[in-house]
Amino acid sequence: MEMTNEEKSKEKNKENNVEKKDKTGKTDKSEKTSGIFAPKRFSELGANERRYVISAALSAAAMVIVIIAAYVTGAGAGFNLIGLASVILVLTLALIAAKMTGKKAVLLAGSILGLLMIIAGLALTTASGDNFQMMITGGFIMFIICFAGYRKPADRDIQDERSLKIGTWGMAYSWYLTYLVIILAFWLSYFKAVTFTVEMITGILIILMPVSTIIFQKYFASKGDVY
Amino acid sequence: METKIREYRVIKNLTQAELAEAVGVRRETVVFLEKGKYNPSLKLAHDVAKVLGATIDELFIFDDDE
Numbered sequence: 001m002e003m004t005n006e007e008k009s010k011e012k013n014k015e016n017n018v019e020k021k022d023k024t025g026k027t028d029k030s031e032k033t034s035g036i037f038a039p040k041r042f043s044e045l046g047a048n049e050r051r052y053v054i055s056a057a058l059s060a061a062a063m064v065i066v067i068i069a070a071y072v073t074g075a076g077a078g079f080n081l082i083g084l085a086s087v088i089l090v091l092t093l094a095l096i097a098a099k100m101t102g103k104k105a106v107l108l109a110g111s112i113l114g115l116l117m118i119i120a121g122l123a124l125t126t127a128s129g130d131n132f133q134m135m136i137t138g139g140f141i142m143f144i145i146c147f148a149g150y151r152k153p154a155d156r157d158i159q160d161e162r163s164l165k166i167g168t169w170g171m172a173y174s175w176y177l178t179y180l181v182i183i184l185a186f187w188l189s190y191f192k193a194v195t196f197t198v199e200m201i202t203g204i205l206i207i208l209m210p211v212s213t214i215i216f217q218k219y220f221a222s223k224g225d226v227y
Numbered sequence: 228m229e230t231k232i233r234e235y236r237v238i239k240n241l242t243q244a245e246l247a248e249a250v251g252v253r254r255e256t257v258v259f260l261e262k263g264k265y266n267p268s269l270k271l272a273h274d275v276a277k278v279l280g281a282t283i284d285e286l287f288i289f290d291d292d293e
Contacts, residue, residue: 158251158252158253160251160252160253161252161256161267161271162252162253162255162256162259162265162267163253163256221255223264224259225259225265
């Protein structure tokens with residue numbers, strides 16, 4: 001039976017709404033309703049979900065490489081190293097899973113768990129005299145990441161042209177600043193004003209690059225545009 | 228740069244979030260667009276004008292010096 005003009009118009013509106021929903025949000029409905037534990041192909045995942053999966057895979061690979069390196073160099077991967085690597089891996093995967101769900105309740109629970117880890121670590125360190133620094137550090141990281149995710153607006157996962165531009169320029173400025181710091185370190189070392197070790201330089205770079213990126217990105221975000 | 232996005236948005240009875248969703252950007256992008264602090268791409272300017280039922284020239288006003 002042929003559709004009337006009104007029915008055709010309604011069908012077209014439905015299609016437009018579906019297209020509009022696909023067009024307006026980078027996260028489409030299927031990502032939110034299927035959940036993180038529903039099996040999906042990698043190509044079916046959204047941009048953010050792919051980032052999380054890649055982060056999880058890289059974290060697992062890093063742990064495996066560290067353990068293999070410990071064996072190869074003869075240092076040996078005793079229980080402590082395997083246990084430590086396992087805890088870090090589990091914590092990383094838990095954080096990624098919490099961020100992937102995007103649910104406020106899960107992120108709030110993660111924040112509270114992080115706080116409890118910090119308090120427990122401090123209490124155990126004081127009571128037993130042993131060093132529970134890893135528990136405190138892990139709790140701190142968990143709290144920061146989960147609380148930041150809990151506080152951010154719902155549309156923060158959308159990557160629009162402005163956020164991409166700010167992200168790119170922030171990283172570019174951070175790279176340039178890091179390059180200047182490396183040049184400064186070279187000349188300080190050349191004239192023996194400061195004696196740098198490899199750990200010092202790499203430690204400075206490990207902290208400087210992400211922190212400066214975040215600072216530049218926040219500056220451009222508050223300013224509105226990059227120029 | 229000045230914009231009349233806010234005026235046209237109010238006429239259309241849209242919130243910033245609704246306009247942002249309609250053109251596929253974050254709400255804060257719309258905030259900075261309305262303040263004239265963000266220079267959008269031609270495509271975004273066109274999409275905003277289309278949603279608000281105006282032209283790009285009507286929405287974005289440049290000083291002669293610029």
